[in-house]
Amino acid sequence: xxxxxxxxxxxxxxxxxxxxxxxxxxxxxxxxxxxxxxxxxxxxxxxxxxxxxxxxxxxxxxxxxxxxxxxxxxxxxxxxxxxxxxxxxxxxxxxxxxxxxxxxxxxxxxxxxxxxxxxxxxxxxxxxxxxxxxxxxxxxxxxx
Amino acid sequence: xxxxxxxxxxxxxxxxxxxxxxxxxxxxxxxxxxxxxxxxxxxxxxxxxxxxxxxxxxxxxxxxxxxxxxxxxxxx
Numbered sequence: 745x746x747x748x749x750x751x752x753x754x755x756x757x758x759x760x761x762x763x764x765x766x767x768x769x770x771x772x773x774x775x776x777x778x779x780x781x782x783x784x785x786x787x788x789x790x791x792x793x794x795x796x797x798x799x800x801x802x803x804x805x806x807x808x809x810x811x812x813x814x815x816x817x818x819x820x821x822x823x824x825x826x827x828x829x830x831x832x833x834x835x836x837x838x839x840x841x842x843x844x845x846x847x848x849x850x851x852x853x854x855x856x857x858x859x860x861x862x863x864x865x866x867x868x869x870x871x872x873x874x875x876x877x878x879x880x881x882x883x884x885x886x887x888x
Numbered sequence: 889x890x891x892x893x894x895x896x897x898x899x900x901x902x903x904x905x906x907x908x909x910x911x912x913x914x915x916x917x918x919x920x921x922x923x924x925x926x927x928x929x930x931x932x933x934x935x936x937x938x939x940x941x942x943x944x945x946x947x948x949x950x951x952x953x954x955x956x957x958x959x960x961x962x963x964x
Contacts, residue, residue: 773964789963790897792956795937796963820963832964852964860942860956861963862898874899876960880933 746808747817748800750791755819757833765814765837769844771852773832775825780879783868787825795860796820803854811847813838818851820861889914890951894921898959903927918955919945933960 760768775787804816814837821831834851838844863875873879895908904927915921918936922945931945937956938949949955 790901791963792895792897792937792958794940795942795956795958798940799942855964856962858961859963860897860937860958860961862959863962864898874959875962877899877929877933877962880930880960 745817746801746804746815748797748804749819750793750796750822751819752821752823754821754829755833757830758817758819758835760815760817760835760837762814762837765839767838767841767844768835769838769841769848770833770835771848772830772834773852775827775829775831777827779865779875782865782871784827784865785868786827786866787831788864788866789820789822789825789831790862790864791820791822792860799859800855803851803858806854807836807847807851810850811836811838811843813843813847816847816851818855820859822861890949890953892921892949892952893954894925895954895956897957900927900929900957900959903929917946917948918957921949921955922957929959934958 777784807816816836819833836844836847866872889912891912894911896904901907913921922931934945935958936945938953
């Protein structure tokens with residue numbers, strides 16, 4: 745059952761199974777301690793719940809059709825995350841491993857472009873910035 | 889005059905100081921409405937949702953619409 749959920753606290757990775765599927769593949773995106781040459785202390789994620797739900801569900805449905813998956817699911821955090829915490833979990837079930845691995849890559853690439861979720865990074869130097877917004881080209885030009 | 893609900897996220901929310909407000913406007917398109925708000929983010933980077941339908945700012949909207957301004961996303 746295609747599923748996308750936003751969670752405001754750390755979560756356990758779910759299981760997915762089907763007797764028709766020999767492959768269960770998952771990906772976790774975690775908070776890294778560096779971005780663009782700056783040391784990162786923590787992140788915050790903010791989502792539009794209805795738009796994120798609709799777009800993520802659409803994306804997972806497309807993935808199932810495109811890769812012949814039996815099922816696809818994802819969980820994304822909101823709120824503050826410390827280093828090493830899981831920001832996104834994606835799981836897919838497929839008959840075989842090739843399409844399962846390919847689907848995870850595609851889902852992550854699409855998710856990062858399409859789903860209305862925003863990320864604010866807090867840096868060790870005390871500054872903070874919205875990724876893709878505060879570092880967008882015109883913002884830099886205006887600061888110059 | 890149209891009355892619409894505008895929802896703000898990320899840096900737009902911080903600039904506006906609100907996550908949502910009711911606005912009375914004569915603007916024809918979301919681009920016009922955004923220009924009137926005088927926020928700092930270059931609109932070339934923005935998309936919007938009108939009643940849940942995501943697309944370009946150049947679209948028109950009706951009285952009663954719920955408009956979400958969508959700055960560049962960074963989930964995943």
